[in-house]
Amino acid sequence: MIQMENLHKSFQDLEVLKGVSLQVEKGEILALIGGSGHGKTVILKHVAGLMKPDRGRVYVNGKDVYKLRGDELEQLRSHLGFLFQSGALFSSLNVFDNVAFPLREKTRLGEREIREKVINVLEQVGLSGAEDKYPAQISGGMIKRTALARSLVRNPEIMLFDEPTTGLDPVIAHIILDLIKSVHKDLGFTGIIVSHELSRVFQIVQKVAMLHEGLILFVGTPEEIMVSRDPVVRQFVTEALRIPSSAMRSFDREEKPRGKE
Amino acid sequence: MFIRKLGALSVTGLRRTGRLGLFFVTTFFFAVTPPLKFSQLLKQIQFIGFQSALVIFLTGAFTGMVLGLQGFYTLNRFGSAALLGPMVALSLIKELGPVLSALMVTGRAGSAMTAEIGIMRITEQIDAIKLMGLNPFRYLVVPKFLAGIFALPLLTAIFNVVGIFGGYVIGVKLLGIGEGTYFGEMSNHVTVQDIVQGIYKSLSFGALIPWVCCYKGYYVGYGAEGVSKATTQAVVLSSVLILFWDYILTSALF
Structure with missing residues (x-):
């Protein structure tokens, strides 16, 4: 489980996070959405312990990330x-x-087992045959898939995805999101996914949070955000999904009798 | 206004010096506590040591030849040309060998260390290392630090031997000093203590170069410009510190 409490973070005079509180339950994937430069990556880096908040706390599996030192943090x-x-x-x-690196450094697996695991995960991300290529020799999509393979190869309990499909063609983007979905089904990791590909991401997450100007403006299910009346949320979702406003109005009409927002 | 600016500059300077000091303490701590990334250490010894050997060989040869030429004409004025051997040897062993080797290693390997770590920093590779539960100091900095300490005395030894031979070629083969005089006077005047003092110097330069160059890469600015700026700063700062530390050691040891 991931829990953020009243996170504040400034970079020089720019206050990026102004009191973010958010919770992701065990086994749940949360989509973190919002405009560019609003601090989504900053939140992920706080969860991973790569940044220290000016104020506030981050708990991962009940442990305060910023109180962990040395071996505990590792x-x-x-x-x-x-x-x-x-x-x-x-x-x-x-x-x-690259994919074998975490296994060689952090596990006691033999080279044969490592080879099996790496070949298997590379096959899953569609990179069979690219084993000998260097990052400078492969495309952006292949780099993303290799990075995904590297992050999944140790079967993590918690996964943080920072724009996994940005800059990829629709087919590869679809493959990557499908892969995340199937791995989540198999491993049941807890995750946060930062993405602008709302239409596809909404199909694999259980919860959505929208960050706007340093604060969480909305938390709910993908279905709930589609009928939100908050003008900022509404505009963002409409633009991101490119839904005609007439369609959003019809959502309203359908949802109103049930008393939902 | 002026005082405020001066104060701000002093605080920034102090903070950076403190950070540089902490970087050394952290590196030293991880260098003396297990585990050691042995494969990385070997790779760095190969990079800092073996790959610098040619440039050290060439620099040493020409330095020795210049010393032979300059020394011969200077000593000849006082009728002491026979002392060319010890003059070349002592200049190299006590001063020029350690300092010039360190400056050459800074230019060749130090700048590469800063660029490598700097690029890893701006492309989030160091964050990736941390997130794999690895310590970037142990993985990136300590092997370079230990390799520098190991390789620099050896490179300095090569520099000295080649330089002495360069002085020999000029003094004995070209200018006609007796071979026995060149080496005989050298063994009369050069003591083990001189050699040990040279080794102390090169050991400390071997620690100083990776310390400063890795520090500059680790705290690099943004983008390609940040890396280029850090690389330049690393070479300049290391070179100045080598000369400064050389003076301190010379005054303390001799």
Whole structure:
């Protein structure tokens, strides 16, 4: 379970997070949406313990991330997978070694078992045959898929996805989101996914939170956000999904009798 | 207004010096406590040591040759050309060997360390290392730090030997000093203590270069410009600190 309490974070004079409180239950995936530059990645980095809040707390599996030191923090992070927006692959290692890296460094598996696992996960992300290529030799989509393979190869309990499909063609984006869905089904990880691909992401998440100007403006299910009356939420969702406003009005008409927002 | 600016500059300077100091303490702590990434250490010894050998060889040869030439004409004025051997050897062993080797390693390997760590920082590779439950100091900084301490005395030894041979080629083969005089006077005047003092210097430079260069890469600014700025700063700061520390050691040891 991930719990954020009253997170504040400023960069010099710019206050990015102004008191974010959010909870993700065990086994649940939350979609974190909002405009660019509103602090979504900053939230993910706080959960991973890569940034320290000016105020507030982050609990992961009941442990205060900022009170953990040394081995305890390493232990927590060994159960955590993070898909970086840029992929963050090691440029000096090929695709195979990038994916094998966490297994070689943090497990006692033999080289044969590592090979099996890596080949298997690369097959899952559609990268069979690209094992010997270096990050500089592959496309953006392949970099994302390699990074996804690397973050999933240790079967993490918690997964943080920072824009996993940005910059990818629709087919690859679909494959990646499908993969996240199927791995979640198999492993049941707790996750946060930052994405602008709302139509597809809404199909794999159980909860949506919208960040706006440093605060959480909305938390609810994908169905609930579609009928939100908050003008900012409504505008964002309409634009992101490119739903004609007439369609949103028909949502309203359908939802009103049930008394939902 | 002026005082405020001066105060702000002083605080920034103090903060950066403190951070540099803490970086050294952290690196040292992880260097003396297990586990050690042995494969990374070997890779770095190969990079800092073996791959710098050619440039050290060339620098040493030419430095020794220049010393032979300059020393011969200077000593000849005082009728002491026979002391060319010890002059070349002592200049190299006590001063030029450790300092010039360190400056060459800074330019060749130090700048590469800053660029490598800096690029890893801006492309989030260091964050990725942390998130795998690995310690970036142990993985990236400590192997370079220990490799520097290990490789620099060896490179300095190569520099000295090649430099002495360069002085020999000029003094003995070109200018006609006797071979026995060149080496005989050298063994009369060069003591083990001189060699040990040179080794102390190169050991400390071997720690200083990775410390400063890794620090500059670890706290790099933004983008390609940040990396280029950090690389330049690393080379300049390391070179200045090498010369400053050389003076401190020389005054303390001799």
